[in-house]
Amino acid sequence: MKRVENLNVAQLRPLLPPAQLKRELPASERVNRTVSEAREAVRAVLRKREARLLAIVGPCSVHDAAAALEYAERLSALKARLEGHLLVIMRVYVDKPRTTVGWRGFVNDPDMDRSNDLERGLRRTRELFLKINELGLPVATEVLDPFLPQYLDDLIAWGAIGARTTESQTHRAMVSGLSMPVGFKNSTEGNVQVAVDAIAAASGPHTFLGIDEAGRAAAVFTTGNPDGHVILRGGRAGTNYDAASVAEAGERLRAAGLEPALIVDCSHHNSGYDHRRQALVWREVLAQRVAGNRDLVGLMLESNLKGGKQRIPENLSGLEYGVSVTDPCVGWETTAALLEEAHDALALAAEPELSAPR
Numbered sequence: 001m002k003r004v005e006n007l008n009v010a011q012l013r014p015l016l017p018p019a020q021l022k023r024e025l026p027a028s029e030r031v032n033r034t035v036s037e038a039r040e041a042v043r044a045v046l047r048k049r050e051a052r053l054l055a056i057v058g059p060c061s062v063h064d065a066a067a068a069l070e071y072a073e074r075l076s077a078l079k080a081r082l083e084g085h086l087l088v089i090m091r092v093y094v095d096k097p098r099t100t101v102g103w104r105g106f107v108n109d110p111d112m113d114r115s116n117d118l119e120r121g122l123r124r125t126r127e128l129f130l131k132i133n134e135l136g137l138p139v140a141t142e143v144l145d146p147f148l149p150q151y152l153d154d155l156i157a158w159g160a161i162g163a164r165t166t167e168s169q170t171h172r173a174m175v176s177g178l179s180m181p182v183g184f185k186n187s188t189e190g191n192v193q194v195a196v197d198a199i200a201a202a203s204g205p206h207t208f209l210g211i212d213e214a215g216r217a218a219a220v221f222t223t224g225n226p227d228g229h230v231i232l233r234g235g236r237a238g239t240n241y242d243a244a245s246v247a248e249a250g251e252r253l254r255a256a257g258l259e260p261a262l263i264v265d266c267s268h269h270n271s272g273y274d275h276r277r278q279a280l281v282w283r284e285v286l287a288q289r290v291a292g293n294r295d296l297v298g299l300m301l302e303s304n305l306k307g308g309k310q311r312i313p314e315n316l317s318g319l320e321y322g323v324s325v326t327d328p329c330v331g332w333e334t335t336a337a338l339l340e341e342a343h344d345a346l347a348l349a350a351e352p353e354l355s356a357p358r
């Protein structure tokens with residue numbers, strides 16, 4: 001017989017099962033509280049039961065756990081001060097989609113040397129998510145590989161489906177079984193309807209091929225995720241954070257019978273991949289929200305310890321600490337200033353309400 005199977009597969013390397021990793025690195029009570037309280041708070045924000053603005057900020061991708069932790073420590077201190085008006089969650093993105101090819105993220109290639117030691121990546125990612133949650137800072141991440149949630153789901157407060165996968169049946173079905181609220185990005189072309197369709201699709205039950213806690217192939221039967229929402233990230237057709245684009249996205253959700261809840265991603269096509277433009281987007285969207293647009297429930301910022309981005313050098317000792325290796329990020333000072341600004345603007349806008357005669 002002619003060999004016809006696995007012709008392009010170099011190796012199949014068994015991985016530790018999810019239950020084993022969770023046993024080795026279990027969530028503490030404090031971590032569990034951070035995750036469950038943040039998920040509940042996000043749900044309240046999405047349903048407009050609470051007026052805080054969701055602020056999802058952090059690196060485009062994590063490549064250095066120490067730098068990510070330093071960032072998390074700074075952000076958790078700031079979060080505590082801004083809690084009255086902002087619900088701050090840290091972007092801890094470890095599984096990166098690529099337009100063509102490139103480094104696939106901390107979980108896939110933690111050593112950044114193309115050794116793709118996934119088992120080490122899973123361990124190190126779980127360790128990092130645990131430490132960040134332990135600070136009381138909830139974790140936001142893109143859910144790209146459909147098997148990954150089995151290893152990390154108990155540590156994630158908010159999930160995203162990226163612009164390249166919002167239209168994917170596999171991802172919609174996966175989200176229908178996820179335990180946390182999930183935002184769907186508009187497509188890279190700028191199509192918002194695919195994100196609206198994704199919310200509707202993921203809100204119902206699905207059955208798909210997955211793995212169970214023991215790592216065995218399993219048919220996964222889901223009940224549907226009621227907490228989908230749209231993330232506007234701009235597209236090749238242009239930006240979509242202006243008042244007209246925001247209104248149109250809200251109308252699309254209403255027309256589909258869905259809660260009009262929108263997050264604006266200040267980066268990606270909304271910033272033209274120029275990190276200096278993220279502040280403009282942030283301020284413009286904040287002004288719309290302060291002027292009374294309650295469809296706008298959140299903002300996303302790509303931010304790191306230092307601004308800009310760097311190429312991954314052949315010799316990794318040449319990496320600059322705290323600088324993104326994927327999309328350009330705003331630095332820490334800009335991040336802190338934008339968060340403070342948002343907090344103060346929302347506080348000011350809320351004042352007349354508070355002091356209104358009863």
Ligand SMILES: O=C[C@H](O)[C@H](O)COP(=O)(O)O
Nearest residue numbers: 096097098099100102326327
């Ligand atoms: O947010 C990250 C990137 O925009 C996304 O992963 C695609 O990256 P690439 O176009 O550099 O491959």
Ligand SMILES: C=C(OP(=O)(O)O)C(=O)O
Nearest residue numbers: 060162163164185233268
């Ligand atoms: C990959 C990302 O964004 P997008 O899917 O919008 O390109 C991201 O937010 O890291």
